[in-house]
Amino acid sequence: MEKNDLKEKAIVFGATFGLFLPVRLFFSAYVSEDWLGSLGIMSALAILLVVLIKRKKLGWFGIIFEKQMRKTIGGKTGKYLIGFAIFFLVYFGATLMFIDRGNTIYAEDAEIFYLAIMEKEGYNINDLSSYELIGPQLTYHQGSKNLSIFSNFEYMFSIAYSVMNDMSNGWIEHLLVIMMVEQIELIGLLFFYRKLFKPISKVEVTN
Known part of the structure; x- marks a missing residue:
């Protein structure tokens, strides 16, 4: 990979990431806390970006953006990016599921662990074995003995x-929701960009 090409990739992906995530965080924090309320923000920005590029309004950045989209998103790398996006979507979703289960099914145990770690109300992390914990036996009682x-x-x-x-006062869950929504939109945008910025096929010229 050429040094100039690597530099262009860093500029494009750094600029887009630096634009989308802060806007999403700002919107979800000050406009709508509901994740559905922020759905579509990334897509709207991405479409606006494409329109400005097609109308030659972004100068040199628009040129290298379109160039890198054709080389990266439109090629095999685009498929890998879609795969990574799906992986992170599953990861963020699973993490949110674990947080929810910790706050519901294992709420009592989670509270004991929290108090022990923070050393509050007489709890201590070194004395965990002496506390009455529900533990994963709750899952066993639901018929999952073979999945211990x-x-x-x-x-x-x-x-x-x-x-x-x-x-973190709920900040981790808040960020995970944002990132999960981000992945959903990212997958859709990657397919959109792959269709829009198809690699320019090289035509062999013969005399």
């Missing part, structure tokens, strides 16, 4: 993510 290993991991992640979310 999965249940232990599910319990561990549910407690861990729930406690971390509480320690």
Whole structure:
């Protein structure tokens, strides 16, 4: 990869990431806390960006943006990006599920862990074994005895993510929702860009 090409990629992806995420955070924090309220923000910005580029309103940035979209999004790299976006969508969704389970099914245990870590109300992390914890046995009672290993991991992640979310005053969950919505729109935009910015095929000229 040429040094200039790498520089252009860094400029394009740095600029777009630096534009989309802050706008999403601002909108969800000050305009609408509901994730559905922020759905479409990224798409609107992306379409506006394309319109400005097609009308030659962004100068040199528009030129390198279109060039890199054709080379990157329109080629094999675009398929990898879609795959990564799907992976992160699943990851963010699973993490939100763990937080929810930690706040509901394992709420009592999560509270004990939180108090022990923060050393509040007489709880101490070194004395966890002496506290009455529900543990993953709750899952066993629901007919999942053959999935004990999965249940232990599910319990561990549910407690861990729930406690971390509480320690951040809910900011982690808020950010995860934003990132999950971002991935949903990103997948759609990648397909849109792949159709719009198709690689220019090289035509062999013969005499």
